[in-house]
């Protein structure tokens with residue numbers, strides 16, 4: 082099992098010569114990727130090996146770069162085509178319009194730590210990029226204590242190794258993302274934990290064979306509050322600076338500032354929340370099941386799917402569009418993977434409607450779930466997190482995404498069979514109020530400042 086975390090490095094301002102070389106490389110990389118996409122479509126090939134067979138000679142004569150650039154560009158091209166074909170199958174992309182690589186970034190592979198023909202090499206304090214034979218571009222890095230403590234220490238000791246390096250430019254500097262891969266021993270899991278990510282709370286239910294289910298609710302209501310406050314701020318900036326005399330440059334600068342502030346504050350809270358979940362993971366040793374929140378963005382747009390045949394109000398659409406549910410899931414996933422515990426995404430079909438005790442399909446209206454057969458009462462969010470791991474209650478488990486479950490990570494069905502019914506017919510989760518979080522964040526800050 083592998084856990085990947087990536088670090089962002091920034092270079093000091095580059096010399097004019099280096100900026101030019103980097104710009105050329107970015108242009109050539111984009112052109113190479115587009116060339117590879119075109120060749121893949123022309124020869125109807127999908128793998129990198131067959132792409133090499135049909136296109137390498139022509140690429141080499143056209144782009145005067147070291148061979149491994151072709152591998153890196155081919156990797157990006159085949160991945161883009163794969164996701165494009167997937168979207169075409171779902172009817173969300175146009176099959177007559179193949180994708181084009183327009184990003185101003187390049188993703189470069191490292192080919193073995195010791196190989197001489199590396200395209201790119203990470204030295205800790207600098208990144209060395211090989212352009213042609215005996216021609217290299219060196220990009221020095223600003224290494225902070227955070228980098229040193231969090232990534233480089235383990236890398237020097239050989240506990241992690243460097244994967245792909247992604248490079249882009251901003252102003253006169255370069256942004257360099259380095260991924261560090263760590264081999265983790267997979268742990269034996271003793272149960273499964275369903276994680277329901279909601280706008281104002283994250284609900285967890287730990288299910289273990291022959292144990293009562295444990296419920297926890299983490300309060301994240303600060304996140305929508307921060308987003309709403311930033312939204313008002315941006316609105317007022319817009320009103321003030323769009324009035325005559327207009328000041329567009331100042332507006333852009335202020336907007337960028339408040340976007341950045343909002344992102345940093347929400348990321349901070351989400352890191353604390355995901356850390357708390359990873360602590361639960363460490364204590365309980367369970368696998369994690371997430372709700373696959375698919376098509377939520379599309380469903381907001383279409384009139385057909387919403388109630389009353391109307392589209393949602395624009396405030397509601399904004400709220401749901403700004404809801405970073407996938408980001409929180411990503412944070413939890415990598416933190417849990419670091420401990421050697423597996424995660425899986427299952428469909429949310431019927432998850433908040435089926436009764437977790439008797440299995441009856443109810444039609445709850447609002448936040449409360451009341452079962453009409455057995456009288457079970459709980460919050461709907463809690464019911465979702467409880468139902469997530471129990472996919473065998475469905476008639477057709479394949480529909481439920483159970484096929485995505487790695488066969489060796491746990492026996493989902495066995496866990497679900499050995500479940501014990503709850504004590505009472507009304508269940509309340511263990512609550513973690515906002516004030517707790519605030520103190521937690523403060524603690525976290527003091528820890529951070531004490532460390533550096």
Ligand SMILES: [Zn+2]
Nearest residue numbers: 436439452455
């Ligand atoms: Zn029931």
